[in-house]
Amino acid sequence: MDIELRGITKRFGEVVANSGVNLSIRAGEVLGLLGENGAGKSTMMNVLSGLYRPDEGEILIDGKPVQFNGPGDGIRAGIGMVHQHFMLVPVFTVAENVVLGVEPTGPLDSLDLKTARAQVREINETYGLEVDPDALIENLPVGIQQRVEIIKVLFRSADVLIFDEPTAVLTPQEVTDFFKIVRALREAGKALVFITHKLHEILEIADRINVLRAGQIVGECLPGEKTDLELAEMMVGRPVSLEVEKKPYEPGEVLLDVKDLTILREDDSLAVDDVSFSVRRHEVVGIAGVQGNGQSALVEALAGVHRIAGGTIAFEGKDITRASARARHQMGIAHIPEDRLKNGVVANFSIAENMVLNSYYDDRYSRGVMMDWNAVNERAAEYSAAFDVRTPSIFETVNHLSGGNQQKMVVAREMSRDTKLLIAAHPTRGLDVGSIEYIHSRLMDARDEGNAVLIVSSELDEVIALSDRILVMFKGKIVAQFGAGGRPADKNDIGLAMAGAAL
Amino acid sequence: MAMDAVATTSTRKLDTAALRQSKIAGVILILLALVTALVFAQVDGGDAVFRLSRPTDPWVLPDLVVPAGPFNWIAVAILTFLGVRQWLSKTGKGTSLALGIGFAVLIAAFLVWATAGKAFSLTGMLQATVVRAVPIAMGGLAGVLSERVAVVNIGIEGILLSGAFTGALIGSLLGNWVGLIAAILVGGMFGFILAALVVTYRVDQIIAGVVINLFVLGLTSYVSSQVFSEYRFLNNAPVFRAISIPVLGDIPVIGPMFFQQNIFVYGALIMVAAATYYLFYTKHGLHARSVGEHPQAADTLGINVYRVRYIHVIMGGMVAGFGGAFLTLGLVGRFDDNMTNGRGFIGLAAMIFGRWHPVGALMAALIFGFADSLQQKMALLQTPIPSEFLAMAPYIATIVVVAGIVGRSRMPAADGKPYIKE
Amino acid sequence: MSEPAETPTEKLAHQLLQKAAPSRTVYEDLIIVPVFAIFVALVLGGLVMLATNVSIDTIGRSYIALLTGSVGSLGAISETLTAATPLVLAGLGVAMGFRAGFFNIGAEGQVLMGGMAAVIVGFSFGGLPIYIHLPMALLAGVLVGGLYAGIAGWLRAATGAHEVISTIMLNLISFRLVDYLLKVPFIQKAGRSDPISNAVLDSATLPRLLDWVDPNMRVHAGVFLMLFMVWFCYWLLFKTTIGFEFRASGENPDAARFAGMRSGLIVVLVMALAGALAGLAGANQVLGVLGRASPGFSAGIGFNAISVALLGRSHPVGVLIAGLLFGALEAGGRQMQVDAGVSLDLIGIVQSLIIAFIAAPLLVRAVFPWGFRGKAASRKE
Structure with a gap:
């Protein structure tokens, strides 16, 4: 099945997400769609799946124009989406998720799960997917969940499969497995679209590359024609450096010392299992690992917002295992949380209010219980200007800012006081290249000024680029250490460790 | 992954939610035992008679006769046992069950106390x-x-x-x-x-x-x-x-x-x-x-x-x-x-x-x-x-x-x- | 930093301190939506009357009575203020809860408990001068109301029990508890077999303000208490660190916790404050209006307080305005019952409809598309 997009334009209010996009998708081919965050990739694919209706332009399937009116229409026409955030119900089984919406039924509207299981197994065998139809989604690792998403669209006999940032949550080994599946699908004659901002992946898997910038297609090429630097320039619209500038590694004394730390989840299962490590001044320690292996709990425990079940945390030689989040702030521990909208900012508060969210009690901003709003506003304006937060006024609410500016605001808040240790969880997730570069350079500044920096990220490239030392977490344990005189930080080795392989 | 049981790592003493709940349940059960002992068990003899059937029913069950004092002391014993067991528990298991039994026993003790020396249609x-x-x-x-x-x-x-x-x-x-x-x-x-x-x-x-x-x-x-x-x-x-x-x-x-x-x-x-x-x-x-x-x-x-x-x-x-x-x-x-x-x-x-x-x-x-x-x-x-x-x-x-x-x-x-x- | 010449960054910082003018949507939400809501609610109230066989003529008379009974004379205004005072006080409590993200349905029970405490102090301690006895009685109401609501706060903080369920249950418990207390010999009025308390002594009564004009004018010193509390809540919410914590926790409890705010303490504090305000409302009723307690003396103040807080958008000044509106509806409603023979319960219907329309700006916009600029739905992030 071939698909043709002609002059697709989609607006949200005054924001133009796509303008005049032309695209052709062909059977038996992998189309790579490259673009940075906010370039309009997802909007375009949502148009294609019927979730959005385009304001202008048309969609042709095998040469015939079609009209999509609702989210079900795309899949009915044979176009299946594998979303970046999986659309799976965690408390349902694989089979239930796969058949949802197109269930085989018996008498009295009863679910025929037996047939459903058999059908899932059949697809499993055809494409070599190996998924247990009776497993609960919430018990499956993300790599397998992604396969469930693929089974879901294949079950609906999709001929076109669209993958939106499919590798974001996978280990390098899982990426390899995933590429095998993609190739098998291509052999079977499916048309595939691979949306990503990762250059080397698109060069590896795509048969043809389209580059999207600011809602428009700015170029088309074949993988062999362009280097990754040229592609990056096309994607961002200006020359970019893929390297982070780093001064030589001269670690100072130990600042953070974690011993035998154990953390439990709410259901008493182990999130972090007997972990010990330390972070020194003038040092960036990166924690690599597939999401869900305990990194979030570790960061929260270090920041003082997660109960600790065993072990100790020492900061500057003092035991802070039981110290409150505020006490840790006051000692100079700063924390950039992984989900800024959920944990980092109060979206309906102004920039000024958010800027003092964790220091309003400080002498600088209040006297006794009285807030000193003039001081707050002045400092907020000063920091917003210094940290490149682009906004007309500090009285704007934070939900009006773009993701990049929100994150810069959080970084400004955390770095604009006497920080000694900076804990950054996924500091650049979902940001555009400009913001990423800016935040990376700020993090390196923090290190060079003598701070200890702890970075957690599922983007392996980011961890490798920034860190002096890399710890790999798997199932709540630190399973390997790289860099700083030890084993060199080789991407493949780290990937293997992330997947739990013994090194 | 969520199945990594904590109980297996018995070498470490972990502060688990189940243990905390178990301790709280233990305290509640012991308090209930105290209430039962001080109030409900203080009956001057007398039987509690529970009627299970009406005389006009096709099948008439005999009345249930419970000696109030002894029954309620047994209730106190059960509650105390459950409370101590939950307090000392190392795994924190069975909290809900213990509480459920505890409340049922308490209600039974209350009923027996209230009915002692009288009759009551259950x-x-x-x-x-x-x-x-x-x-x-x-x-x-x-x-x-x-x-x-x-x-x-x-x-x-x-x-x-x-x-x-x-x-x-x-x-x-x-x-x-x-x-x-x-x-x-x-x-x-x-x-x-x-x-x-x-x-x-x-x-x-x-x-x-x-x-x-x-x-x-x-x-x-x-x-x-x-x-x-x-x-x-x-x-x-x-x-x-x-x-x-x-x-x-x-x-x-x-x-x-x-x-x-x-x-x-x-x-x-x-x-x-x-x-x-x-x-x-x-x-x-x-x-x-x-x-x-x-x-x-x-x-x-x-x-x-x-x-x-x-x-x-x-x-x-x-x-x-x-x-x-x-x-x-x-x-x-x-x-x-x-x-x-x-x-x-x-x-x-x-x-x-x-x-x-x-x-x-x-x-x-x-x-x-x-x-x-x-x-x-x-x-x-x-x-x-x-x-x-x-x-x-x-x-x-x-x-x-x-x-x-x-x-x-x-x-x-x-x-x-x-x-x-x- | 105080060099005379501004660096570019300083200049930018200076620009960032400029405030933008409030947008038209703000004005629409604050003025147009409420006005339409009240209008539609009154029209629908008229339809309800029509449906229950009330003649058009009587409906007209009812609404005229509603107006004259609320603002038509000094006596009417006195009644409106008397009715509004406890609504505003309890409404402030509910609003403070909303601001901090807690849905306190328990104001009714807190009004009852606070009122009972105030009555008990109010009829005890004879012989004390008014400047000691009255504050004591008021304080008793504040403390007991605060403690009672504090239970719900503590349960939420310690166990995660949702405050909607626990405050509803505390309401039901307080009804029974008051029934019981009113039969306790030391509280029950001597020689009465029905549940009614001793009368509050003169030294604990809130003095009336206009009885020199007409002895029937009931407006009392509680009005000043109400105004003071409006100011106090405004000051607390927007000028203090505690208010900042309340608002941050209400908007995003996770972010507040990550910022090092003590969420458990905030829950208990805000619930205690809400209960204290509701308890003050109860004390105000028994010490200023009723003079004694009888079963159900709270008369729905606590439930109406929820409406008042919603209508006032949880802003202290908004609560004051909304409380005055509800007070006027109540005072006017009584006049309506006398003049036109239409049941006071109609006011309950009108009030619920006002809330429905205020809470559903999309609905109001759909009914009156010409009242607004552009379609609200076209706004998108």
């Missing part, structure tokens, strides 16, 4: 339990239906009231069957209004529920004082009589409880069974649950989230309308201002207690009904405890239950959140 109380559980169970089931599609329905109290009112008014005019159907329809209508407010107009779900409660209370009180006080025949509906089911109704204890009741009790039992089958074994039930857990996923698969929410909130409203009609058409035949008196809210508590499952909600409603009828019957036994305090018991129990259970039960993931289509 079957009568259990029959009243089922009757009193009906509106609560229907409130709870209405809550299950709407919260399974992620709509929090605080308005159940008002919908029950509207059902009671409509049952009385239409029942008086056109007979009890028409009254019942009208009550169901009016309940459905308020379900529709709630759905329209929260789904289409995105009113905060709790505010919308409060509005419905206030509106129904205002409207029914207004009509009752403006119209019913003048035209009394409009508020005098025929009541549904009990229908005894042959054979089943003759079983001792169980028969009077479940098979010598009116159509409301049968209807409630059938609805709970039907809702269970529907939600967990049918295609449309799967759709409903997916909308409650992950509306966006359902939407991408072509399930109309808004329509599913409308339908289930309306169904919930109809169930609540039926439950409300019971108060007038199933009991007294006339409507009084605010006659639901918080039953809708207790129904919501029953839903939480029952973990968003129809059968669970029914079981919880039976427990609330039991507390309610216990208080009623205890007033007859003239215990030294003022009846107001007995009347508070179910509410205090609700708080304890909600406080104890919330951490451990899982509500539908999207519960209470509006779904805004992109």
